[in-house]
Amino acid sequence: MTNEDSSIAISCRGVERTYGAGRDAFTAVRGVDLDVPAGSITALLGTNGAGKTSTVELIEGLAPAAAGEIRVLGLDPWRDREAVRRRTGVLLQASGFSGDLTVRETMRMQASLTSTARPIDAALDDLALLDKAETRVGQLSGGEQRRLDIACALLGDPAVLFLDEPSNGLDVESRRxxxxxxxxxxxxxxxxxxxxxxxxxxxxxxxxIELMHAGRIERSGSPADIVADLPSTISFATSSLRSAPPLPDLGQLRVVEHRGTATIETHELQGSLGALLAWASSHDVHLDELRAETASLERAFLALTSKDSSSKDRGSSEHPDQTKEHAA
Known part of the structure; x- marks a missing residue:
C-alpha cells in the first residue's frame, strides 16, 4: 500500500491480528480499515474484548499485523519503528516511571528520546506540575502522576499521539x-x-468515532453521524400519570415505565416535547423530574453491546492471554 494522501497520518487497510498457531490460532482483529487524518482526533471505542488493544498495539508498532497494511506518517510502524517512534507520543494507562526519580529527572529522561522536545518547565506548567519539579514521582498523588504521564507524552510536540484513558484518575479541573x-x-x-x-x-x-465490536469496526462517523438514527428521550416521574388521562399521540416510538420513571422515545424531540407540555398544561398535570435528552453516544454504545450474545458464536475477540484492554 502506498500512502498517496499525505494528510492521512494513520492508515489501516484490511488489518488482522492473530494469536497462536494451528488449531490454537485466534484472530483478534478482523479486517480493520481505519484512517486518522492529520489535524484530527479519532476515538476508538468498543466493548471490553472488542480488539481495541490489539489494534492500537499494531499501529504503535509493538507487533506485526498478520494481514493487511498499516502506515503511520507514511511508514510501516513495525519495520520502521525507530523512525516512527521519534515523531509519536504514547500515553499508556500506566507509565511505570521510577518512583525514585524527581519529576524533572523523569522529564529529562523522556526528552532524551525525542529530538524535538519542548522546554521542560513549559511542559510541566501546562499540566500544573511546575511546583512539583523537584518532587520524587513516588511522592506524587495519583492524579499528579497521571498529569506527569501526559506531560511526557506531549513533550515532543508529536505529529501522532496515542492516548489511552487520558483523563483517568483526574479531577474535573485537570480533566478540562x-x-x-x-x-x-x-x-x-x-x-x-x-x-x-x-x-x-x-x-x-x-x-x-470508530465503534469496534468482536474485532471489527461496526460503525464509523462523526459523533453526530453515530447517533443520527437513534431516538431522543423524554423522561418524567410516573407519579405524574397516576391520576392523569392517557397520554396523547406524541409521535413517540414507545413509552417505557421502569422504577418510577416514564421514558418516551422519539425521533421528533421538539414536537413530542411540545405536545407533552401542552397535554400536561391542559390537564393541570405537573411533570416531576422532567428531562429531555437528544440521542447520545452512550445509547449508541449500549446498542453495540447488545450484540454480545450474537458475537459468542464467533468467539471472543481477544486471545485469553491478552486480557489487558486500553479502553471501553
Whole structure:
C-alpha cells in the first residue's frame, strides 16, 4: 500500500491480528480499515474484548499485523519503528516511571528520546506540575502522576499521539486542562488516536468515532453521524400519570415505565416535547423530574453491546492471554 494522501497520518487497510498457531490460532482483529487524518482526533471505542488493544498495539508498532497494511506518517510502524517512534507520543494507562526519580529527572529522561522536545518547565506548567519539579514521582498523588504521564507524552510536540484513558484518575479541573491541551495539539496539526471509557470525553473531543465490536469496526462517523438514527428521550416521574388521562399521540416510538420513571422515545424531540407540555398544561398535570435528552453516544454504545450474545458464536475477540484492554 502506498500512502498517496499525505494528510492521512494513520492508515489501516484490511488489518488482522492473530494469536497462536494451528488449531490454537485466534484472530483478534478482523479486517480493520481505519484512517486518522492529520489535524484530527479519532476515538476508538468498543466493548471490553472488542480488539481495541490489539489494534492500537499494531499501529504503535509493538507487533506485526498478520494481514493487511498499516502506515503511520507514511511508514510501516513495525519495520520502521525507530523512525516512527521519534515523531509519536504514547500515553499508556500506566507509565511505570521510577518512583525514585524527581519529576524533572523523569522529564529529562523522556526528552532524551525525542529530538524535538519542548522546554521542560513549559511542559510541566501546562499540566500544573511546575511546583512539583523537584518532587520524587513516588511522592506524587495519583492524579499528579497521571498529569506527569501526559506531560511526557506531549513533550515532543508529536505529529501522532496515542492516548489511552487520558483523563483517568483526574479531577474535573485537570480533566478540562487535558482536553484543552489535546485540542490545541490537534489544532496544530497532530493526528490523535484516543481510547477512553468516558463517552462524554469522546463526544467532546473526537472529530470521528470508530465503534469496534468482536474485532471489527461496526460503525464509523462523526459523533453526530453515530447517533443520527437513534431516538431522543423524554423522561418524567410516573407519579405524574397516576391520576392523569392517557397520554396523547406524541409521535413517540414507545413509552417505557421502569422504577418510577416514564421514558418516551422519539425521533421528533421538539414536537413530542411540545405536545407533552401542552397535554400536561391542559390537564393541570405537573411533570416531576422532567428531562429531555437528544440521542447520545452512550445509547449508541449500549446498542453495540447488545450484540454480545450474537458475537459468542464467533468467539471472543481477544486471545485469553491478552486480557489487558486500553479502553471501553
Amino acid at each position: 486542562r487535558v482536553w484543552d491541551l489535546v485540542a490545541a495539539l490537534r489544532d496544530r496539526g497532530a493526528a490523535i488516536l484516543l481510547t477512553t471509557h468516558y463517552l462524554d470525553e469522546a463526544q467532546r473531543l473526537a472529530d470521528r
